[in-house]
Amino acid sequence: MTDTPVHSGQPASPAPTAATAPSRRALIGWGGAGLALGAAAAGGAVAVARSVDDTEPAASGAGGAIAFHGIHQAGIATPVQDRLHFAAFDVKTTDRAAFVQLLKDWTEAARRMTAGRAVGEGAYGGLAEAPPDDTGEALGLTPSRLTLTIGFGPSLFEKFDLAGLRPEALVDLPKFAGDNLDRNRSGGDLCIQACADDPQIAVHAIRNLARIGFGKVVIRWSQLGFGKTSSTTPDAQTPRNLMGFKDGTRNIAGTETDRLKKFVWVEDAKDADAAWMAGGSYLVARRIRMNIETWDRTSLQEQEDIFGRDKGEGAPVGKAKERDEPFLKAMLPDAHVRLAHPDTNAGATLLRRGYSFTDGTDGLGRLDAGLFFLAYQRDVRKGFIPVQRSLAADALNEYIQHVGSAVFAIPPGVRDKDDWWGRTLFAGTPGGTNDPKEA
Numbered sequence: 001m002t003d004t005p006v007h008s009g010q011p012a013s014p015a016p017t018a019a020t021a022p023s024r025r026a027l028i029g030w031g032g033a034g035l036a037l038g039a040a041a042a043g044g045a046v047a048v049a050r051s052v053d054d055t056e057p058a059a060s061g062a063g064g065a066i067a068f069h070g071i072h073q074a075g076i077a078t079p080v081q082d083r084l085h086f087a088a089f090d091v092k093t094t095d096r097a098a099f100v101q102l103l104k105d106w107t108e109a110a111r112r113m114t115a116g117r118a119v120g121e122g123a124y125g126g127l128a129e130a131p132p133d134d135t136g137e138a139l140g141l142t143p144s145r146l147t148l149t150i151g152f153g154p155s156l157f158e159k160f161d162l163a164g165l166r167p168e169a170l171v172d173l174p175k176f177a178g179d180n181l182d183r184n185r186s187g188g189d190l191c192i193q194a195c196a197d198d199p200q201i202a203v204h205a206i207r208n209l210a211r212i213g214f215g216k217v218v219i220r221w222s223q224l225g226f227g228k229t230s231s232t233t234p235d236a237q238t239p240r241n242l243m244g245f246k247d248g249t250r251n252i253a254g255t256e257t258d259r260l261k262k263f264v265w266v267e268d269a270k271d272a273d274a275a276w277m278a279g280g281s282y283l284v285a286r287r288i289r290m291n292i293e294t295w296d297r298t299s300l301q302e303q304e305d306i307f308g309r310d311k312g313e314g315a316p317v318g319k320a321k322e323r324d325e326p327f328l329k330a331m332l333p334d335a336h337v338r339l340a341h342p343d344t345n346a347g348a349t350l351l352r353r354g355y356s357f358t359d360g361t362d363g364l365g366r367l368d369a370g371l372f373f374l375a376y377q378r379d380v381r382k383g384f385i386p387v388q389r390s391l392a393a394d395a396l397n398e399y400i401q402h403v404g405s406a407v408f409a410i411p412p413g414v415r416d417k418d419d420w421w422g423r424t425l426f427a428g429t430p431g432g433t434n435d436p437k438e439a
Contacts, residue, residue, distance in 0.1 A: 063142030063197060068114045070413040071279050072265065075149035076376050077254040077351065079233045081195040084225030084355040085202040086285065086372065087209075088153070088188025088406055093216040096160045100426050102216050106150070106209055107420040116143035119208050135211065137204050144198035148205055150421045151283050151408030156189040165425060167274035169266075169282055169379040170409045177392040178401060185287055185404030188220045193283075193374070195353075199224070221404070223287060225355025225372045232351065238314060238322060242356050242369055243295055243399070245307050246314035249322055250341075252351040263349040263383070264376050271378070276424040279412030281376045284384040287357075287404030290370035295399045306395045308335030334395040340387060348386050350375040370400065380407060 066074050093099055109119045120133025157166035192209055194202040203224075210219055229241045230248030238246040252259045261267075266277040295303070304310050308317055308331035316326035316337065331338040342349050353376070358369040377383030391397070411422055 063144045065115050065143040066145050066147050068111050068148075068414060069416055069419075071415070073147075073149045073280070073410060073413045074114070075147035075193055075195055076281060076353070076410070077232055077252075077260055077264065078147055079145070079254060080228045080231055080353055081145050081147070082197045082226065082228060083195065083199040083202050084228075084372065085194045085199070085206045085222065086225065086374075087192050087194075087206045087222040088220045088285075089190040089192070089210075089213065089217040090220045091156065091159060091189040091217050094159070096426075098216060099160065100422075102213055103422045103426070104420045105212050107414060109208060109212055110148040110205070110421070111414070111417075113138075113205050113208065114143060114146045114148060116141075116146075119212070135204065135207055137207075138201055141198060141201060144196040144201040146194065146196040146201050146205060148209075149193040149195075149410065151191040151193070151410045152422070152425070153188045153190060153406060153408050155187065159189070160426075162425070165274070165276065167271075167277055167282075167409055169271070169274070169381060170407065171380055171385075173284070173380070173405060173407055174385070176388050176402065178397050179405070180401050180403055181405050182403050185221045185223075187406050188408075190217065191283070191285070191406065191408050199226070223357060223372050223404075224359075225357050227356040229354040229356060229371060230352040232353070241354075241371055242290055242292065242358075243303070243307075244311060245303075245309060246322060247354070248352050249309075249314060252349065259349070260351070263378055264351050266378055274409075277409060277411060278424075281351075281378065281410045282380050282383070283408045283410050284373075284375045284377070284380060285404075285406045285408070286373040286402050288371040288373055289368065289401045289403045291399045291401075292367045292369050298399075305332055306336060306399075308332070308337035332395070334393050336391070336394050336396045339390045339394050345386050345390050348383055350377050350383050350387065352376075376410070 066078055068074060091099065093102075112119055118134040118136075118139070123132045123134040123136030123139055126132055154166065154170055154172055157163055157170075192206060194205040196202040196205070206222065210217075227242075228239050230251045231237075231239060232251060232254040238249050241247045252263060254260075264281050266274070266280050266282075268275055268278040271277065298306075300311065304317075308326070309315060309322075310317075313320070314322035315324060316331070317335075318327055318330040319325075326337060326341065328338045328341055328343060338344060353374040355372045355374070356369070357372050358367060360368055362368050375384055411424060414421060
């Protein structure tokens with residue numbers, strides 16, 4: 001897999017300079033508490049000069065930046081990184097203008113962090129009486145191909161007079177067979193997906209966005225992930241899930257523009273009920289617990305029958321190579337590959353970016369481990385829902401359980417330095433702006 005910055009066919013955006021960085025707020029820092037400065041500060045206190053400019057990229061080359069600007073958000077069809085920090089937020093403010101400003105502040109912070117720069121004026125060297133703008137744990141690290149992707153949940157459209165702009169495709173997911181969903185790991189008004197090759201970079205990104213949002217949003221739940229279980233890079237080695245099987249062999253590649261257009265991206269002409277979503281997509285996130293200990297005591301033959309592939313090569317039943325076209329009728333009727341295949345589901349196809357997770361034990365000596373499933377699609381009603389209903393008969397269900405769930409509308413990308421996350425949604429709502437840069 002290459003680290004070449006690629007997003008929507010565009011080169012990596014030029015990193016913002018210190019001159020374009022948000023100026024330090026005298027009374028309130030990025031997400032920090034207000035600090036009234038006395039007459040001495042007002043009378044000429046000067047920030048200590050940095051010996052190193054921590055607003056500049058830490059390094060270039062390996063672990064470089066993926067472009068933030070583009071028609072589509074990065075983190076969907078871009079090459080899948082090794083690590084994930086996913087966070088769902090609840091909105092606490094009722095002030096629409098304050099929430100829109102938060103989206104703009106988040107966009108600027110994301111623009112800087114994905115370029116390998118510190119948030120605002122950095123982690124040190126500013127006013128000693130105020131919290132620094134950046135938490136500092138990413139100092140000296142490369143961007144590590146960080147991407148940040150925002151999404152809006154169904155519950156957000158119950159706020160800020162947005163009800164009339166909720167897309168028809170953003171449906172509440174029905175209850176599926178075998179669901180045992182934890183409300184504390186489900187839903188959310190917003191989500192941020194942070195992917196990077198360095199876990200500290202991903203955690204730093206979520207931490208800083210949460211800090212900026214203090215008082216306006218709060219994290220509802222979050223998930224760390226490792227070991228990507230799907231790839232969007234053609235001919236790359238297919239990753240394996242925690243059950244030891246290759247996952248995502250037939251996943252949509254980031255270079256397959258025709259399949260992306262058909263199955264992933266929203267279009268104006270064909271999805272006219274939500275014109276503001278043109279260039280966006282829809283995300284289903286599911287936390288899938290694996291019964292690891294039971295699986296590990298299952299015979300190899302049964303494991304292969306359950307998946308419909310051999311464990312070594314990943315070839316479909318009766319075939320020699322992993323990417324050979326599967327002959328579905330050669331598999332058992334309840335084989336996972338057979339039931340999930342587009343031919344079984346009227347062509348329904350998903351772009352997956354899942355990650356493995358382990359979160360300690362359940363208190364009974366069993367690993368709390370599994371798959372954090374992330375799937376992008378053009379319409380949830382024609383993508384995830386029919387596939388998941390088909391999987392009700394999946395033999396794999398004996399070894400897994402869906403314990404968390406959420407669905408989000410992923411708006412289009414940030415086009416340029418004057419654009420911001422959610423502009424297409426909020427610019428046309430009551431209290432919106434008529435500024436041509438934001439319309």
